[in-house]
Amino acid sequence: MENLANATIKNVAMKKIFKNTVPFWAALFLSLFSLPCLSQQQWQILDNMPTVAGAIDPAVFDGKVYVFGGKLDEINSSDTVWVFDPEAGWAFGGKLPDSLEAIVTEEWNGKIYLFGGHSHPDFILRKEVMTYDPATQVFDTVGLMPTAKAWFASVVFNGKIYLMGGNDNFGHSNTVDIFDPANGSWTVGPSLSTAISGISADTLGGKIYLPSGGADGVAFNTVEIYDPSVGWQTSPALLNQPRAFHACKTVDGKLFVMGGSVSFSETFINNVEYFDPSLGEWVEVDALNYARRELGAAVLGGDLYVFGGGIGPFGNATFLDKVERYQVVSAGHEASLFFDQVLRSFPNPFSGQTTIAYHLDQTANVELSIYDQYGRPVRTLINERQVPGEHTVVFNGNDLPKGVYLCRLQLNGVWNSWMKTVMQ
Secondary structure, three states: OOOHHHHHHHHHHHHHHHHHHHHHHHHHHHOOOOOOOOOOOEEEEEOOOOOOOOOOOEEEEOEEEEOOOOOOOOOOOEEEEEEOOOOOOOEEEEEEEEEEEEOOEEEEEEEEEEOOOEOOOOOOEEEEEEEEEOOOEEEEEEEEEOOOOOOOEEEEEOOOOEEOOOOEEOEEOOEEEEOOOOOEEEEEOOOOOOOOEEEEEEEEEEEEEEEEEEOOEEEEEOEEEEOOOOOOEEEOOOOOOOOOEEEEEOOEEEEEOOEEEOOOOOOOOOOOEEOOOOOOOOEEOOOOOOOOOOOOEEEEEEEEEEEEOEEOOOOOOOOOOOOEEOOOOOOOOHHHHOOOOEEEEEOOEEEEEEEEEEOOOOOOOEEEEEEOOOOOOEEEEEEEOOOOOOEEEEEEEEOOOEEEEEEEEEEEOOOEEEEEEOOO
């Protein structure tokens, strides 16, 4: 509770600073990404999914959420794709080649990649790599994973897709397989410290975070972090709540974990907490309305969404159709118009790379960072003290998928300006 109170005080203090100095900066910042408003925000219950679904890993593409297959019950898996549009609701998105659950997904260069998973109740692990084209609703098998498995985690990192841990035919795994979607090749990455499954992961600050999971019926509260310069290390900051079969997403430079199971038997939770690197600790925030494990999560415009999941003991669980959202505070349109004059990029839209320009009136500590359209940090272009005058830096996106990117300028530790740029 002390940590929660301190976090609330810091949040309120920051809002006062913005209000008394640069309210337009604060308004746009809040409109783009979700600040954890501990005293005001709660999880909002939305309309139900078209069907129950557990063991899902939703993908986000072009402002919509795609849910592939999943558990209908402990005997049957689904072969249906459902598409969620925050404005229009749910729509049919096609059919998988087979009824599957525990598929792992990542968006890359205009298509959604699907890895592994299994069918139910025979629990045959799969190793297919498929692509799904949202425009045509067509699936193509483009390769095979090195090992058939399920309940693993994935991230897009440095232009490649990392698959970590999970269950294979030999039990819990600590392997890291790296897929290059540009040529379909595989390489082996540094192994995890522990063989683990029921995991979720995301990137934060140029590193991969893997917050817990479990093995042999026990959920952990440890967090593994991959830094390319040193490999995998165990974080000194432990989760407040051991959890496995949970969801994990990065929003506004903070890593949120939601729901899950304390054990592999009957205990499932609605706890939500996030890690803020500037604090170096995990902070609990508003809990989900529905306790659940094997849930899916997605980020749209800075808002966190959770979908489906299950309750009850493994092998005899009940699955949910519930949808919840952790909503951001909106801001006026005039704020975005004002900010567009501060940061400039040319060309914009661009292909491959663009030059970003800004002007400093006085010497300042400058941090210039790039985020994708869902609020996930991509890279830091500038982090140094700079003198007054015009400054430029090249953003090279040749290793990144096409789409919308957001550039954030921070001066002396205060958020100053945002700019949208589009890579075609």
